[in-house]
Amino acid sequence: MSFKKKIIPFVFSIFIFPDIDWNFSQPSGIFVEKGRVYVADSGNSIIKVFSPSGKLVLEIEGIEEDKFECPHDVLVDSSSDIYISDTWNNRVCVFDKKGRWKKTIGGFGEGCGRFNKPHSISIDTDDSLYVVDSGNGIIQKFAKDGSFVMELGREVGLKFPSGIAIDNETIYVSDSYNNRIVKFNKEGKFIGSIDNIDNPRGIVVSSGILYIAETGGGRILKLIDKKIIPFIKNLNMPYDIAFDKEFLWITEAGKNRLLKFDIDGIFKEEWKGRGSGLSRLNLPYDISVSNDCDIYIADCGNNRILWLDQSFKPKGVWNVDAPISIFVDNRKDVYCINSIEKQIIKFDKKGNEVCRWQENLVDPKDLFVTEKGVFVVDSSKEWVFRFSNDGKFIGTICSGLKEACGIAIDSLGYIIVSDCDGIKRFSRMGILVKKMDGFSSPSGVTVDKDDNIYVVDKEDNEIIKLSFYGKILDKIKAKFSFPQSIAIDKEGCAYIVDTGNHRIVKIDFSDRVYEREPIEIEIKPTKTNFPDFVVDEIIIDEPRKGVWTKISSKIRNCGDKQVDFVSVSMYEDSKRIGLTKIIKTIPPKATEIISTIWYPEKEGICTIRVVVDQEDMIREENEDNNIGEKEVFVW
Structure with missing residues (x-):
């Protein structure tokens, strides 16, 4: 059965749980201007702009189809133009206040006006642009029109400089691998350094005081009267700092969140995607939908199974250590993998534990349940394990697997497995009958009532829908971050576990039309x-x-x-x-x-x-x- 898409306009119906905008992945640069908070969300390769209350008001992903790759910093000049250091693309991109591209500065290289992994950027009172050219170990200065003016820092042996701040007379640069802050005057002449700082990154000057994000030490330091004073402690990889009139903002890359403090260092608020309440998730890994459309989520970071109705309203919680796979059978018995103990655990529909087992398992990754038993893929083994529904070992099937991580069984009994080689279909007897490749890093796999196959490609951050015969029907991207798995309900809706964004994305495929080829x-x-x-x-x-x-x-x-x-x-x-x-x-x-x-x-x-x-x-x-x-x- 082979298909091709009709060339017709189509918009997917998308529902997101939880519906919040603070899903960051290694946030780095931050800038606050006129009440708006600008964040370089490096891991998601996007710039996000928020209102003071945290509402997302603008996203910038790149120049049309030429997307950012790991942008590290963002700032706004006096004309409200937005500057972005697009690190892995070795350039600085300039947009107007509505996110429309205006110009690009740089490109890969070692000469004047060329970059090698630019990180932080800053502007002075004349709107001159300073770019921390980390890979080349220098700072480059540009005029407002983007023309090259000068370089500085080469003579002092900078090793991976990554942060910059400018006050009236002094340029401060965080010389990260030399564990120091280096100072230059406006002419670019070296005038001194501040030593013994553990991997400094973002720096900012406010009211004459220099604040330093000491990433290696997990704290914010401030320089007063030539003395370094600890200001905020116990952080996990603080990366950058910004001030507005009332608050200090910090990007905490190690916990994928923004922190807000008052000017005295008193904590006020955090913006993050993950959470432990019943309406929040923390590293969800898998999802299963019952015949009556109840939703079960393996909420790995919260050590629980979260049971929701079809409107995503909580119905129950079961404690399981770091669950990474879940399946609900026709009786609403729930099977899951405890990734700490490497066990399969079975619950009845009320959440009471029925049994658990571990026999022969070393690193189980996913499971699928039918009336013929429980089928488990183990990434350390080259076959599928088969158990009875009460955990008795039956045998192995489907040999030749390599780091298998997903499994599904269609209505005809074919066993579909995702491993590092792609997607493999086996007969009921475990004989390989088809291999489907072309994926970067397939993880979760499932089938719908028509035996179409859905594959989660976590590296390319997309969902691929295949026909029964392996022809591509759709490729779906919805700003995923390392998605892990997928489930399909009886109405044809897909539930994608968007692990890096700590959320579930529901996409309605039911109105999608295909032509037969x-x-x-x-x-x-x-x-x-x-x-x-x-x-x-x-x-x-x-x-x-x-x-x-x-x-x-x-x-x-x-x-x-x-x-x-x-x-x-x-x-x-x-x-x-x-x-x-x-x-x-x-x-x-x-x-x-x-x-x-x-x-x-x-x-x-x-x-x-x-x-x-x-x-x-x-x-x-x-x-x-x-x-x-x-x-x-x-x-």
Whole structure:
């Protein structure tokens, strides 16, 4: 069954739980201006702009299709233009206040105006731009129009400089790998350093005081009267600092959040995606949807299974250490993997533990449950483990796996496994029948009621929908961050576990329309009593056991004479498919298409043959009348 998308406008219906905007991944640079908070969300490769209350008001992802790659800093000049250091693309991009691109400065290289992994940026009172060119170990200055002015710092041996701040007379640079802050005057002359700071990164000057994000020490320092004083402690990789009139803002990359303090260092607020309440998630890893559309989430970071109704309202919580996989069967029994103890745990529908087991498991990653048992993939083993529904070991199946991490079983009993080689389909007996590749890092896999396959590619941050035969139907991106798994409900809605953003994204596929793309089959020539007749192609919509499908053959008269009363039959091995078709006349060089309906009764390989005769009466089949054949695999 092969498909292609119709070229029609379409907008997916998307629902997000929890619906918050503070999902950061290694936030780095921060800038506050006129009440707005600008954040370089490096891990998600996006710039986010928030109102003072935390409402997302603008996102900048790049220049049209030319997306950012790990942007590290952001600032706003006196004209409200937004400057972004697009680190891995080795450039600084300038946008207007509405996020429309205006110009680009730089590009990869070592010369003037070229960058190697630029990190922090700053502007002075003249709107001159300073770029911390980390890979080249220098600072570069540009005029307002983007023209190169000068470089500084080369003579002092900077090692991965990463932060910069400017007051009236002094330029401060965090020389990260030399564990110091280096000072220059406005002409770029070295005038001193502040030593013994553990991996300094972001720095800022406010009211004449220098504040330093000491990333290695996990704290914020301030310089008063040439003395370093600890200001805020117990942070996890603080990366950058910004001030507004009332508050100090910190990006805490180690915990993927923003912190807000008053000017005295008193904590006020945090903005983060993860949480422990019933309406928040912390590193969710897997999801399962029951037949009555209840939702079960393996909330790994909160050490629990979260049970929700179809409106995402909480119904219950079960404690499990770091669950990474979950499955709900037809009885609403719940099976999950405890990643700490490497165990399978089974609960009844009320949340009471029924049993748990660990036999033969080393590093279980995912499970799928049918009436025939519990099927488990273990990344350290090259096969699938099979247990009874009460945990008794039955055996192994589906050999040849490499770091398997996802498993699903379709309505026909085929076992679909994701591993580092791609997606593999096995028969009920565990025989490999198809391999689908082309994925960067497939993780979760599932199937819908039509046996379409859904694959989560966590490295490319996308969901790929495949037909039963492995043809790509859709590729969906919704600003995911390391998505891990997916589930499909009975209505055709997909639930994606967006792990890095600590949320579930629900996408409605039910209105998506596809056109069928027939399979064209290469023809094997045969000896025949009718050498002037050839079969150009055999076309089959769906060679699938127990499903009526259309089968067509294209017959061509290659000879120079008209042939009358030609009968054409198609056979599945020795069994005739449909009725014999009578063609009264086939002119020389002409082509006829013969179609019928086929009902494959067995799966596996069969031979489709096209047989002709020159009478309108059906005779015994004669192999010498076979003008073309092809082996077909029936699913």
